[in-house]
Every structure is written in C-alpha cells, then in structure tokens.
Amino acid sequence: MTNPSLEFRKNIDAIYAGKIPSKYTRLVPYVPGNTVFEVGAAEGVLSLLLARSKGRVIGIEKTKDRHDEAMRLRQAWKAQGYKVDNCHFFRGDVTKKLDLLENMDTFVAIRTMYYFGDNLNKIFTNVSKRCRHLVLGGNKNRALEYKKGNYKGNIGKDNYYASLDGMIEVAKTYGYAIIKTINEDTGQDPLVIARKPIQKASTLPDYRLKDSLTPYLKKFNLVKEENDILVHSYKEITLSIDEVLRKSWNVIKECHVALMEQYQQNGRSFDYTDTKYWQRLKLNNVDEKRMREKTEGFFDLFDIIKKQGFEMHKKNPVIVANLTGIVSNEFVDKKWRYHRCNGTHRLAIAKVLGIEKIPVLQLIISLYGNGHEHLVRPVF
Structure with a gap:
C-alpha cells in the first residue's frame, strides 16, 4: 500500500494478528448505538473492531489503497473467527454516499472532519437528520498548531475542526448536546461525544x-x-x-x-x-x-x-x-x-x-x- 495511515503502518503485523493498538481500542467504549457509520474509515480497523459488538457498521473511505487494505483485513479477521460479516466497506466521496446514513444510529469521524471543507454543512445537514449520536475525533497536533495561529498545510484554517472547540461548535450547530469531551491538552487526540434528544x-x-x-x-x-x-x-x-x-x-x-x-x-x-x-x-x-x-x-x-x-x-x-x-x-x-x-x-x-x-x-x-x-x- 502506497499511503497507509501512520498508526496502521507502525503496527500492521500486530493488527493482522488481531492485536490492536490502544489508539483504536480506546475509542470503542465511546461509540454508542447499534448501527454505526464511519467516514474516513482508512484501513478499516475501527469499523471492524466496532462490528464485534454492533448490529451493523458501514465504513466509507475515499482512498483506493486504504479501502482495499480494509477489505483484506476484513478477510483476514474473518479467517481468524472474528465477527465481520456485519461490517460493510464502501469506497468513494461521502457526499455521494449520504443515502447510506439511513437507519444509522451513530456517525463517527476520526481525524477526518477537517478535510470536509466546503462540504461540511452538506454532510452534517444530512447526518443531523439521520443519526442520533456523534463521535468526532480531532488531531492533537493540528489542534495545537491552530491554537498557535499556524495554519499550515493544504487545509489551512480548517484545522480549527481538528480541535475540541471546533468539534463542539459543529455538534451544537446541528442540534446535538455534548455528552463527553477529551481535550487535546491531555496529550491525546481530542474527542467529542454528542447526542440528540429523541424526536417524535x-x-x-x-x-x-x-x-x-x-x-x-x-x-x-x-x-x-x-x-x-x-x-x-x-x-x-x-x-x-x-x-x-x-x-x-x-x-x-x-x-x-x-x-x-x-x-x-x-x-x-x-x-x-x-x-x-x-x-x-x-x-x-x-x-x-x-x-x-x-x-x-x-x-x-x-x-x-x-x-x-x-x-x-x-x-x-x-x-x-x-x-x-x-x-x-x-x-x-x-x-x-x-x-x-x-x-x-x-x-x-x-x-x-x-x-x-x-x-x-x-x-x-x-x-x-x-x-x-x-x-x-x-x-x-
């Protein structure tokens, strides 16, 4: 694979053997709901982990190499006896796959939201009408650079959405109440867990x-x-x-x-x-x-x-x-x-x-x- 995510590249053999780094496993307890939609699923590790305890998981990944790796990992874990048949991977732009949000309890976006750019409103307008729960994960390095006023990289000021403040703002804007947060100052990637009231x-x-x-x-x-x-x-x-x-x-x-x-x-x-x-x-x-x-x-x-x-x-x-x-x-x-x-x-x-x-x-x-x-x- 030409462009694997850093954590996957560092631990590829262990992951294929079913030994998962804490970078992934720490997120599992924070994801509520029985059906989960993960955008930016990369090599599929988190989606496949969630599938072990959920009814259905959908993982969307735009990059072909990472999507293909997710499919290979799915087969490898299936051969080891792990529950994977309820985990479905799709490749493409999430803005073209919004119909897949139907009947999804939870929307998960880890180290992804700051790439949404001009599509942020379109995506969250759809998410807010379908998903009761949000799990948003940022990027501690981007967040700290943003706080310093350093807008480096091809996404510039969108690094705001890598920070706790940026993710909280989005969740509240689209009608979610904040349930739990983890700040980037803790040394971990920031995290926001949010929920909507049950609507009639x-x-x-x-x-x-x-x-x-x-x-x-x-x-x-x-x-x-x-x-x-x-x-x-x-x-x-x-x-x-x-x-x-x-x-x-x-x-x-x-x-x-x-x-x-x-x-x-x-x-x-x-x-x-x-x-x-x-x-x-x-x-x-x-x-x-x-x-x-x-x-x-x-x-x-x-x-x-x-x-x-x-x-x-x-x-x-x-x-x-x-x-x-x-x-x-x-x-x-x-x-x-x-x-x-x-x-x-x-x-x-x-x-x-x-x-x-x-x-x-x-x-x-x-x-x-x-x-x-x-x-x-x-x-x-």
Whole structure:
C-alpha cells in the first residue's frame, strides 16, 4: 500500500494478528448505538473492531489503497473467527454516499472532519437528520498548531475542526448536546461525544414528506405505501417564493396571505374572526381559545420575520422535494415542481413582505413502487 495511515503502518503485523493498538481500542467504549457509520474509515480497523459488538457498521473511505487494505483485513479477521460479516466497506466521496446514513444510529469521524471543507454543512445537514449520536475525533497536533495561529498545510484554517472547540461548535450547530469531551491538552487526540434528544417520528423530515406526498403519488399509481418513497439525502437550497408557493397557492392566497395583508395594513386592530383564515380553523373544529392563540401566534411570527428576515430553521425547515422525473412533465408544468409539506404560515408572511427567495431543505427522493424492483432516478 502506497499511503497507509501512520498508526496502521507502525503496527500492521500486530493488527493482522488481531492485536490492536490502544489508539483504536480506546475509542470503542465511546461509540454508542447499534448501527454505526464511519467516514474516513482508512484501513478499516475501527469499523471492524466496532462490528464485534454492533448490529451493523458501514465504513466509507475515499482512498483506493486504504479501502482495499480494509477489505483484506476484513478477510483476514474473518479467517481468524472474528465477527465481520456485519461490517460493510464502501469506497468513494461521502457526499455521494449520504443515502447510506439511513437507519444509522451513530456517525463517527476520526481525524477526518477537517478535510470536509466546503462540504461540511452538506454532510452534517444530512447526518443531523439521520443519526442520533456523534463521535468526532480531532488531531492533537493540528489542534495545537491552530491554537498557535499556524495554519499550515493544504487545509489551512480548517484545522480549527481538528480541535475540541471546533468539534463542539459543529455538534451544537446541528442540534446535538455534548455528552463527553477529551481535550487535546491531555496529550491525546481530542474527542467529542454528542447526542440528540429523541424526536417524535412525526417531526422528522422523512416522515413529514412521505406523509404529505404519498396520497398524490397513489393517485398516479406510482406507490402503494409510504415506504415506496426513498429519501437519499438532504440539500439546503434557495428557491423563489413563487416556486415554493405553487402548491396550494389559491387556498393560501385567499386564507393566509389575505390575513397577513390585513395585519400589515391594520396591525391587530381589526376583526380577524371575519376572515377566511378564521373560518378555515373553525371548519377544522379547532376550539375558539386555540383559534385565537394560533392567529395571535401568526401575527407574532410576522413581526419576527419582518425584523430578522426569513432564515433556515434548523429544527423545522421548510421541506420540499423536486418531482421532476418522479411525476409527469405535465404535472410539473401545470401544477407544481416542488412538493412542499410544511411552512405555509412562514411562506405567506414572506410573500406579503416581498421576500423573493427563501432557504429550504430539499429531500432527494426516488421511488420503489408497485411491487416492481426499480428505482425512478432522482433529480440532484
């Protein structure tokens, strides 16, 4: 192998014999969850170690030589009787393999995150929607150099993400609570263990999109059930407000937008019980106290967006899926291209405020439906 990682190169014979250096074994107790996704798996040592006590492990490695070595090590350990059949290695860029995060409990990135560069947000947007646990390992040497202000190497200031502070910042930014840390000042590589609160299934983007989109696709006999919709990955994009509002625009215009236009003109000094918005709540059997709370909350939201602008909400983003290639071109042209499953109130406010473009979370989807073993090619 032309470019082995340092620890593997120093201990290759021992590792093949099943005698693993502490550099790897020290990490195993810190990795929670039954299913694990390791990016930057290198020669596969940690992934294979984890597989001994986990249900399933996926290891991603970009470098061909290291990936090939991982496959050889897997075979060698299998011959020695170790549990390895539940460990699966893939070679390639993690940004092209984000669909493999599906049903993964834990995301592991050891001495890897500082290579993500401009893809950091894309990767962690997807991780944060799929994985409850994070295990992030830095590089003590890079971290200490960063603290000194020495930005050497081809990744420069991204060495910040080799440090404890950098890894904590990323974990918190994407909604994780810090459970345990190890500082680079201890002489070890820094480590961050983080966890997300358990979310109700109904609040997860996949669930919300499938629940909203399935009835439409059933009409065209494209799916039989929600699980026929496959969500591959997530992508933060910017769309025109009019494009996002194509779905259900006539209803939104007469109901939500009309109410916000009155609020913009009159403040709270008008009878909102004489509006289509109020009537719609009444038709849905919402009790009067709750109706008033929802309406007043709508006004409060208008004031917030007017002051702060329309931002990507990390916990509750506007969720869309591009239907091009999923449904007919006629549907896309005459009805809507982007199926939206939430965000009506925020979008109505944006429209009234004259905001032309908004950030949304696009779910990249394909179909596996009607009992046929085929995939409809998603639009990326």
